[in-house]
Amino acid sequence: MKVIDIKDLYKIYEDNEAEVHAVDGISLSFNEGEFAAIVGPSGSGKTTLLNILGGLDKPTSGEITIGNVKINELPPSKLIDFRLHNIGFVFQAYNLIPVLTAKENVEFIMDLQGRPKAEKEKRTRELLEQVGLGDRLNSRPNRLSGGQQQRVAVARALASRPKFVLADEPTANLDSKSTENLLDIMEKLNREENITFIFSTHDPRVVKKARRVITIEDGKVIKDEAIR
Amino acid sequence: MLAQVSWRNVWRHKLRSSVIIFAVAIGIFAGVFAWAFYKGMMNERVETAISTESSNIQIHQRTYLEDPGIKKFIANGNEIAEKIEKIQGIKGVSKRLLSNAMVTSAEQGTGVMVIGIDPEQEKKVTNISESVSIGTYFKETGKNPVLIGKKLAEKLKIKERSKIVLTLQQLDGTITRAQFRVAGIYNITNSMYEEMNVFVRSQDLAGILQLDASACHEIAVKVVDNNTENVIFNKIKPLFPSLDVKEWRELMPEVSVAEESIDVSMIVFIIVILVGLSLAIINTMLMAVLERVKEIGMLMAIGMTRKRVFNMILLETIFLTITGMVVGIVIASLLSLYFGKTGIDISMGSEVYESMGYTSLIYPVLSAKIIIEVAIMVVIASILSAIYPAWKALKLKPADAIRSDV
Ligand SMILES: Nc1ncnc2c1ncn2[C@@H]1O[C@H](COP(=O)(O)OP(=O)(O)OP(=O)(O)O)[C@@H](O)[C@H]1O
Ligand SMILES: [Mg+2]
Numbered sequence: 150m151k152v153i154d155i156k157d158l159y160k161i162y163e164d165n166e167a168e169v170h171a172v173d174g175i176s177l178s179f180n181e182g183e184f185a186a187i188v189g190p191s192g193s194g195k196t197t198l199l200n201i202l203g204g205l206d207k208p209t210s211g212e213i214t215i216g217n218v219k220i221n222e223l224p225p226s227k228l229i230d231f232r233l234h235n236i237g238f239v240f241q242a243y244n245l246i247p248v249l250t251a252k253e254n255v256e257f258i259m260d261l262q263g264r265p266k267a268e269k270e271k272r273t274r275e276l277l278e279q280v281g282l283g284d285r286l287n288s289r290p291n292r293l294s295g296g297q298q299q300r301v302a303v304a305r306a307l308a309s310r311p312k313f314v315l316a317d318e319p320t321a322n323l324d325s326k327s328t329e330n331l332l333d334i335m336e337k338l339n340r341e342e343n344i345t346f347i348f349s350t351h352d353p354r355v356v357k358k359a360r361r362v363i364t365i366e367d368g369k370v371i372k373d374e375a376i377r
Numbered sequence: 378m379l380a381q382v383s384w385r386n387v388w389r390h391k392l393r394s395s396v397i398i399f400a401v402a403i404g405i406f407a408g409v410f411a412w413a414f415y416k417g418m419m420n421e422r423v424e425t426a427i428s429t430e431s432s433n434i435q436i437h438q439r440t441y442l443e444d445p446g447i448k449k450f451i452a453n454g455n456e457i458a459e460k461i462e463k464i465q466g467i468k469g470v471s472k473r474l475l476s477n478a479m480v481t482s483a484e485q486g487t488g489v490m491v492i493g494i495d496p497e498q499e500k501k502v503t504n505i506s507e508s509v510s511i512g513t514y515f516k517e518t519g520k521n522p523v524l525i526g527k528k529l530a531e532k533l534k535i536k537e538r539s540k541i542v543l544t545l546q547q548l549d550g551t552i553t554r555a556q557f558r559v560a561g562i563y564n565i566t567n568s569m570y571e572e573m574n575v576f577v578r579s580q581d582l583a584g585i586l587q588l589d590a591s592a593c594h595e596i597a598v599k600v601v602d603n604n605t606e607n608v609i610f611n612k613i614k615p616l617f618p619s620l621d622v623k624e625w626r627e628l629m630p631e632v633s634v635a636e637e638s639i640d641v642s643m644i645v646f647i648i649v650i651l652v653g654l655s656l657a658i659i660n661t662m663l664m665a666v667l668e669r670v671k672e673i674g675m676l677m678a679i680g681m682t683r684k685r686v687f688n689m690i691l692l693e694t695i696f697l698t699i700t701g702m703v704v705g706i707v708i709a710s711l712l713s714l715y716f717g718k719t720g721i722d723i724s725m726g727s728e729v730y731e732s733m734g735y736t737s738l739i740y741p742v743l744s745a746k747i748i749i750e751v752a753i754m755v756v757i758a759s760i761l762s763a764i765y766p767a768w769k770a771l772k773l774k775p776a777d778a779i780r781s782d783v
Contacts, residue, residue, distance in 0.1 A: 196780065205678055205776040226682070233680025240678075240779055243671040248385035253378070260378040261680055309680070 152313050152345050153179040153202065158211035160197050160368075171197040172208070173368030179313065179347060184339045186359035187349040194368040195349040196317050202347070203236050203315045204228045216312060233261055237306030239316035239348075244302035245290040251277060251301045252286040258309045276304035279341075280334050296327025300334060307338060313345035320355055332358045379685060383692035386665070387700070394697060397661050401701025401755075402708065404654050408647040409709035409751055413741035415639045417717070420742050424603075426632045428504045429565045431625040432471070432597040433606045434613060439621050441594060442628075447476055447548055447586060451620065454593035458498075460616060461598055466609055468601045469501025472593035474582045479544040480525075480575065482533040489529065490574050491543060493582030502599040505563050505576065512537040512561030521581050522560035526571025530562050537562060543575075548587045555585045566737075647751060651758040654698075658759065662694050662766035673770050674778020683771050690767035691760065698759035706748055713743035 160172035171194045179185060187195050200206040202213060204220045213220050215235060223231055232238075245254045255273040277283055280300040282293075290298050299319055306314045316335075320328040332355055339346050348355070356362055364372035387394050427433060436457065438449040451457065454472045461470050474493030479486055496515040500506045505524070506514040515522055523541065535541060539559045547553050557577065565571060583590050598613070600606050606624065614622045626633035666673065677686060717740050724737030 200776045203678070205779075229677065229680055229682050232678065238675075238679050240675060243675050243779065246382060246672065246676070248382060248389060253381075257378060257382075258679060261685070305679075 150181045151178055152181050152183075152215065153177075153347075154212075154214040155202070156212040156214075158198075158201065158213065159209045160194075160201060160206070161209045170368045172201065172211075175211075175365075175368070175370055177363065177370065177373070179345055181345060182339065182343045183345045183347070183361055184336060184359055185345075185347050185361040185363060186356050187347065187363045187365060188351070188356055189365035191351075193365045195365060197368075198365065199315050199317045199347070199349055203238060204232050233258070233309065235312045237309060237311035237314035237344075239299065239302045239306050239314065239319045241318045241321045244305070245298055247290050250287045250289055251282055251293065251304075254290070254301055255305045255308045258305055262309055272308055273304075276308055277301070279338060280304045281330075294327070296323050296331060299323065299327070299331050303331070303335060303338070307342065307344065311344070313347060316346065316348035318349055318351070320350065320352055325354065328352060328354060379689055380692055383689050384696050386689075386693050387696050390665075393661060393664075397657060397697055398701040398704065400657055401654055401698055402704035404650040405702045405705030405751065405755065406709045408643070408650050409706055409743065409747060410712055410741065411646065412639075412643040412747050412751075413709065413713040413743035414721070414739060415643065416744070416747065417740045417742040419636045419639050421740065423632060423636055425566060426629055427599075427603065427625055429508070429567065430503070430570060431628045432502050432599045433603065433625055434598040434600075434610055435623055435625075435628055436596040436598070436613075436617065437594065437621045437623075439619070442621065442623075445475065445477075445594075447546060447588075447594075450474075450588060450592040450594050451596065452589070452592055454596060455591045457596060457617065457620075461596070461613060464609060464612055466601050466605050468599040469498060470599075471495065471498040471502040471597045472579065473499075473595040473597060474579050474586065474588065474592070475594040476545050476582065476586060478575075480529075480533070481542045481544070482535045482539065484534045485532075487529070487532060487572075489572075491545065491582060492574060492576050493579035494576055495579055499576075502597050505565070508563040508565045509561040510564040512559065514561055515578060517560060519558065519560075521555065521557040522578065523557035524561045524563055524576040525559055526568075526574060527562055527564040528568040528571035529573075529575065530559070532572060535559060543577075543585075545585065547585070553585060643747075644750070644754070647754055651754060655758050655762040658694060658698060658762040659765055661697070662690065662763060663769065665693065666690060666766045666770045670773060670778050674773050674775045677773065678775040678779055686770055687767045690770050691763040694763035694766070695756065695759045698755055698762070702752065702755045706751065710743055710748075713741040716741050717743075 155175060155177045158172050158175045159170070162169040162171055175198065187198065189195055197206065201208050204223070208221055211221065218231065220228065220231060246257060249257060252273050255276060256269045259269045259272065274283070274286070277286055280303055282297060282300055285293060285297065290301070293301065320331055323331065335346055336358060338344065350356060359376060361375050363370055436451070438451060441449045458470045458472055461467060471494060476491045478489055478491045480489045496506070509524065510527065514524065530536070533541070537559055541557055541559060542554055543557055544552065544554050563571070579593070580590055583592070600609050610622070610624050673686060720738040720740050722738055
């Protein structure tokens, strides 16, 4: 089943008369349960593409359909609500609310969704156990390592039961062991919960774990291959 | 959960928040305590004014107050007094004869108001009887006793038992002189009043003025509880449509206006304090928003609506301010309670306050009304202070805020 469908996407920045085509005519689609990496050199447009996909940025032109909603047509207020209920985010850094514990960070997003207390607590515990942090429920982010923080962020991204998870360079700040660990967890959740993961990366070890690799250069898709 | 996040955010910078909380606490303490202080001072003034001077309600001939004169007496004073005494909540009713007079001692003379009273009736209405510091309150049965104020005694250089002469005008216009003996000297906190008013027995004065014994110029009414004054006033007034019935507020407008203006001036004072504090609060909250650009961007990205972001900043500001306010109010309350018992001596040896009818020992009075009004002002101030920082937070674009290279 198609989760995301992008048609003729353009994002053009006008920077001191020079035009930057950050996304230059991309059409792509993603199915349920994909585990896809977006790779490409620095400045190729990965972040721009993911931001537009996640409804954080507006395209200059083109269409993004998620489920059956054209998100490029949603007004900003509806867009926030759409993100809350449909998209999970993992950023490179600053993912967590520093004053909340791991458990509270995961509960927070379900709180925004207005889910009942019992459900929040149950799902939070399950997810934190799945990412291997069942014993760190009450730790604040500054007591957790970078890898552990990213695992909490993954748990949070899944807590809202989104249609897919976007992760822009989730491992950029991690050492190789934590990188491997995080990717294994993401892959396990991808298989167990059948949830689509789309992540960008520079790291060849991360690319190796992906089942689909999309290569971008100068805002264009130059290669889109399924692995295995 | 938003409130929890906001509360914890307040404590992210313990020192910075503590400084603001401390500043708010001091400002609110100053405002609340000053208010309680002046309120206490004013209550004392009103209490003194009612109990020594005006009593709660006074009745005169229609035109007496604008243009007093011996002829404008109330003939059936006894009848009126009896009617009023029957009303519930009345402590006492005193009929008075009033006459301007020249008082002369062996040394010198001055103009005074002679008040003719029934000593027993007057006792229930004013506390002049308790303020006699030298001599007695009409105890002796001798001829023509007079009670004079301490200030007048000093001015005329006379003592207890001295003889003084009162020169007054009779009903028919004849000027007459009468000798009185100083039976007592009263001492209240209002030296202007002490200098201007002397008390004699009404039967003595009636004889000199050639008035009937049941006539009077003024009927003073004291109620048991000052709070019931207005209700009782509204009962008395319609009973005597041909007479002039007034409450103390109308009789002493200067005291009444001073009392009412305290609240207005204190509200202005607190607003000034709050404006100053708001600038500091705005500055702090702006710092708190700007150093959290990425975090707020992330919150908006994952699905926190603008309304919630606004509320988060608003709550943080309110928590910060209210914590300071609570500290300030608690300190002000404790000090008001303490000084409400012991009093604060503001005389510093001077008699300036006493000459105006204010006591120099102030007992602060902190009412719930003051606390509620201050709390409302503080909450409004903190909401206003939050608007600019919160608006700054709303202007953030999540896509820009979270870009890792920013
Ligand atoms: N707000 C902006 N204004 C102007 N140009 C921008 C803006 N954001 C991005 N760009 C430009 O768009 C292009 C794509 O940037 P983008 O951040 O998407 O690349 P990226 O593939 O994520 O790079 P990296 O691997 O370094 O993260 C770059 O040339 C960048 O300079
Ligand atoms: Mg990037």
